[in-house]
Amino acid sequence: MNEIKIFCPATIANLNCGFDVLGLCLEGIGDEMIIRKATEKGLRITKITGADLPLDVEKNVAGVAALAIVNAINPDCGFEIEIHKKIKAGSGIGSSSASAAGVVFGINELLGKPFTRHELVDFAMKGEALASGCEHADNVAPCVLGGFTLVRGYNPLDVIKIQSPSELYAVVLHPQIEVKTSDSRAVLPNTVALKDAITQWGNLGGFIAGLYTGNYSLLGRSLQDVVIEPYRQKLIPGFENVKNAALDAGALGSGISGAGPSIFALCKGQDKAEKVAYAMSSSYLEVGIAFDMHISKINDEGVKII
Template identity: 80%
Template sequence: MNEIKVFCPATIANLNCGFDVMGLCLEGIGDEMIFRKVPEKGIRITEITGADLPYETDKNVAGVAALALIKSANPDFGFEIEIHKKIKAGSGIGSSSASAAGAVYGINELLGRPFSKHELVAFAMKGEVIASGSEHADNVAPCLLGGFTLVRGYNPLDVIKIESPSEIYAVVLHPHIEVKTADSRAVLPSSIPLKTAITQWGNLGGLIAGLYSKDYELIGRSLQDVVAEPFRKSLIPNFDLVKNSALDNGALGAGISGAGPSVFALCKGQSSAERVAYAMSSSYLDTGIPFDIHLSKVNDEGTKTIDY
């Protein structure tokens, strides 16, 4: 195999109570990347569509992640990469993570899969430094592995995949504004009260228990963020109205996707998700801000090879 095409899905990180440790993988929304073996060693990015991104390997999220992998694998040949972006940068649904995850997945496939998907997470994290200034896995883990993921810790890296209950659907409203991760981080307090932390821990434990037991009511009760959302929601026009419209129309829970500006809702069943998507869209119209609305099942497969 000398050439492959890869689908790199969008993701929702944080999931309210899982700030910086939880994420899920979306279906049908994602980038595409093409990889080719070439005789010359190293990584070369030959084409980028859909975004204005650097071609220099060491300045590109995909390039940095790819370089980290080949440094470990040390193949006697190199790779060309095409990046076709369909996830807007700064959208809050894992645009940079899709590039990083896709890069390590594609090269690993052409190398004959020397690394497992779990092992690829560490290489993909290197690319995230370019986008956000730090190595983190809450988006690249679900992008690679699919389903829900929990990042239990980083030293050593410990990522757990949780298969999604079959009736979970996600709705994402993406306003066409950009909220930079640095700005979203800047509004957070440097410390939180112990009572707040305990509430968040309880919700996170409840969410994980609800996913494993397929208890939709428990999932809904647990989807509450008392750490980041109270400070970040001011960066998203009409956030409270959109969130409340989702909850009033049957969503299990709703909140900020990643660092924003996207707003997500989790629902039980497709008909409920369709009703929530309509309500969220209706509540955002009076802002005058263009937006996209996505409805998706949870993608349990993650990054994958696709046909040309």
């Protein structure tokens, strides 16, 4: 195999109670990449559509991630990379992680799968660091592995994949504005009150338990954020009204997707997800900012060949 075309799915990170450690993979929303073997060693980004991004390998998220895996293997060939962006940068649904995860998956496939999917997460994080200023896996892990992922630790990297309850759906409202990850991190405090940390630990534990047991009520009770959301919501026009609209329509919970500005809701069943999407859309029309809506089951496969 000398050429591969792949689908790189969008993701939701943090999920209110799991800042930098929790994420899920979405269906139907994502980038596409084409990666080819080349006789000349080295990496070249030959084409980018859908976004104004640098072709310079060292200045591109996919390029940096690709360098990490290629340097680890030192193959006797090079690679040409095409990136077709369909997830907008700064959307809060894992645009940079899709690029980073997709390229390491593709190169790994072309080289005969020397690394497991879990091992690929570490390479993808190198590209993610270019976008956000630090290595974190809450988006790249679900993109590579699919389903829900929990990052138990970073030294060494320890990622656990968790199956999704069968009726769980995600709804995402994406306002057509950009919030840079670096800017959204800049508004966060350096310290957290002990009482808030205890609340957040309890919610994260409850959410993980809810996933394993399929307890939708427990999932909903656990989708609370007392650490990050109070600071980041000011960056998202209309956030509080949209969140309340989602909850009033029957969502299990709602919050900021990743660094924002996207707003997510989790729901039990497709019918409920469609009602919640309608309520969120109706609320955001009053803000006067264009937006996209997505309804998705949880994608258990992650990045894949197409």
